[in-house]
Amino acid sequence: MGDTDPPSGTAPDPGSEHATDEALKALAEPRRRAILRLVAHEELPAGRIAEEFEVSRTAVSQHLGVLKSAGLLHERRDGTRRLYRARPEGLVGLQSFLDQMWAGSLDTARRLVEAERGISDDDQSASAG
Amino acid sequence: MGDTDPPSGTAPDPGSEHATDEALKALAEPRRRAILRLVAHEELPAGRIAEEFEVSRTAVSQHLGVLKSAGLLHERRDGTRRLYRARPEGLVGLQSFLDQMWAGSLDTARRLVEAERGISDDDQSASAG
DNA sequence: CGCTAACGGAAGCATCTGCTAACGTTCGCG
DNA sequence: CGCGAACGTTAGCAGATGCTTCCGTTAGCG
Numbered sequence: 396m397g398d399t400d401p402p403s404g405t406a407p408d409p410g411s412e413h414a415t416d417e418a419l420k421a422l423a424e425p426r427r428r429a430i431l432r433l434v435a436h437e438e439l440p441a442g443r444i445a446e447e448f449e450v451s452r453t454a455v456s457q458h459l460g461v462l463k464s465a466g467l468l469h470e471r472r473d474g475t476r477r478l479y480r481a482r483p484e485g486l487v488g489l490q491s492f493l494d495q496m497w498a499g500s501l502d503t504a505r506r507l508v509e510a511e512r513g514i515s516d517d518d519q520s521a522s523a524g
Numbered sequence: 525m526g527d528t529d530p531p532s533g534t535a536p537d538p539g540s541e542h543a544t545d546e547a548l549k550a551l552a553e554p555r556r557r558a559i560l561r562l563v564a565h566e567e568l569p570a571g572r573i574a575e576e577f578e579v580s581r582t583a584v585s586q587h588l589g590v591l592k593s594a595g596l597l598h599e600r601r602d603g604t605r606r607l608y609r610a611r612p613e614g615l616v617g618l619q620s621f622l623d624q625m626w627a628g629s630l631d632t633a634r635r636l637v638e639a640e641r642g643i644s645d646d647d648q649s650a651s652a653g
Numbered sequence: 654c655g656c657t658a659a660c661g662g663a664a665g666c667a668t669c670t671g672c673t674a675a676c677g678t679t680c681g682c683g
Numbered sequence: 684c685g686c687g688a689a690c691g692t693t694a695g696c697a698g699a700t701g702c703t704t705c706c707g708t709t710a711g712c713g
Contacts, residue, residue, distance in 0.1 A: 490626070
């Protein structure tokens with residue numbers, strides 16, 4: 396039972412590689428992004444969310460499950476209803492991932508552009524600063 | 525068929541919904557993320573990139589095509605070789621997307637949490653912030 | 654208890670996606 | 684021109700994914 400998944404299949408540790416993977420895969424679906432946009436500004440029940448789309452409620456429910464499993468959604472029970480709202484914490488992993496990637500690639504791009512200017516007179520020393 | 529796709533199959537307008545979709549789908553693949561990390565710090569030829577993985581060069585080539593089509597990669601020809609490097613511009617769309625989503629969901633979360641505090645307490649004040 | 658409402662879950666299907674294998678193309682060299 | 688190197692492209696296959704239909708569960712109500 397001592398698996399590396401204490402909270403039992405729901406939202407891995409934020410900042411982890413697995414968390415980023417889950418969140419990215421969840422956001423890769425347009426419908427899922429639309430759902431997330433809907434509950435980003437207000438808490439809504441599953442049925443209410445499903446009405447906004449042409450697909451069946453079951454499909455939306457599955458999307459909600461994926462989003463919740465990725466840590467991007469917060470679920471709250473209210474009688475037979477289940478209220479959902481976006482979870483800002485689930486996005487911090489992606490934020491840091493993009494930030495890191497952006498910094499690295501931007502640095503490389505700058506270096507390459509500067510190298511182009513002095514192609515015939517380029518010093519290839521690894522002066523990583 | 526004059527569709528809304530002037531630049532024909534290579535890196536749509538940054539900031540567009542389609543661009544975000546392409547970039548997100550491209551980043552949803554772990555291998556693709558690894559490739560992007562590799563070329564984030566230095567420019568590398570396709571064959572050199574392929575050597576870093578267990579899969580065939582063809583698979584990596586296809587991944588490179590997807591990344592390039594998503595605007596996340598920059599290709600440069602050098603004889604028979606093709607040098608690739610990460611494109612920071614391709615990430616700005618995701619950055620704004622995440623930022624927008626973050627702001628909205630954070631605002632909602634804050635509102636919900638504050639509402640929880642005054643559940644038993646009838647707080648009917650119009651302090652809508 | 655019986656009924657309805659609001660959901661999630663499982664099975665089945667159509668489609669997408671990533672991988673491999675074989676082939677074609679472009680470039681450099683002698 | 685002939686040859687090899689470096690890549691991209693196409694066809695085909697196995698696994699993942701999203702959607703639908705049917706069914707089970709839980710909560711409120713008379």
